[in-house]
Amino acid sequence: MTASVAVFGSAFNPPSLGHLSVLERLTHFDQVLLLPSYTHAWGKKMLDYDVRCELVAAFIEDSQLNNVTLSRIEQKIANGNDPVTTYAVLDNLQRKMPDANITFIVGPDNFLNFSKFYRSDEIMKRWQVLACPETVPIRSTAIRDAIVNSCDISHLTTPKVAKLIMNKALYQTS
Numbered sequence: 001m002t003a004s005v006a007v008f009g010s011a012f013n014p015p016s017l018g019h020l021s022v023l024e025r026l027t028h029f030d031q032v033l034l035l036p037s038y039t040h041a042w043g044k045k046m047l048d049y050d051v052r053c054e055l056v057a058a059f060i061e062d063s064q065l066n067n068v069t070l071s072r073i074e075q076k077i078a079n080g081n082d083p084v085t086t087y088a089v090l091d092n093l094q095r096k097m098p099d100a101n102i103t104f105i106v107g108p109d110n111f112l113n114f115s116k117f118y119r120s121d122e123i124m125k126r127w128q129v130l131a132c133p134e135t136v137p138i139r140s141t142a143i144r145d146a147i148v149n150s151c152d153i154s155h156l157t158t159p160k161v162a163k164l165i166m167n168k169a170l171y172q173t174s
Contacts, residue, residue: 002099002100002101003030003031003097003099003100003101004028004029004030004031004100004101004103005029005030005031005032005033005093005097005100005101005102005103006026006029006031006032006033006102006103006104006105006130007033007035007071007089007090007093007102007103007104007105008022008023008026008032008033008034008035008105009034009035009036009037009074009086009089009104009105010034010035010036010037010107011036011037011044011046011052011140012034012036012037012052012055012056012059012140013044013046013047013052013140013144014047014052014055014059014140014143014144014157014161014165014170014171015055015056015059015140015157015158015161016138016139016140016142016143016156016157017136017138017155017156017157017158018134018136018137018138018139018140019059019134020059020063020136020158021134021135021136022105022107022132022133022134022135023063023065023068024063024065024135025132025135026067026105026132027065027067029067029103030067031067031069032065032067032068032069032105033069033070033071033073033093034056034059034060034068034069034070034071035071035073035074035089036049036052036053036056036070036072036074037074037084038074038075038078038084039078039081039082039083039084047170047171049075051168051170053070053072054164055161055164055165056070057070058158058160058161058163058164059157059158059160059161061160062158062159062160062161063158073089073092073093074089077089077092085117085118085119086104086117086118086123087117087118087119087122087123090102090104090123090126090127091126094126094127101128102127102128103127103128103129103130104123104127104128104129104130105130105132106129106130106131106132107131107132107133107134108131108133111131114129138156138157142156143156143157143165143171144171147165147170147171147172148171148172148173153165153166
């Protein structure tokens, strides 16, 4: 039987309830891989990769979705600080799982810019691409802004993520 694998890449800077609202609609996939960006293709400033992976692991625990897994593939295939392309990720995953039916999940912001992705035409030919907007309109930016303004974030992300952010004093400006 062919496994259906969804690949959901994001900065996850940090994971939000908006991300969770997407995941909750991907339960029909055998596996959903969450891929924090190792470096951002368009130069977005992010927390350290290992810290974001720790946040994603806590987020997955809180989600209680059995088909969701953290993937650090971008780190494994990265070449220094050069951005890791979606094409490189999908090609690498397909070689590791040759029989898998892989679907790349994009949010509305990336869907509108999809033509700017490296080898976007080839991605469309080789894999499925699913635009999946959040049903809960909470973005990572809202969490970061709330922290800077000393506001509660418990309604913007999951409990373990909020606790990690607070305990490690993440996103606070000095």
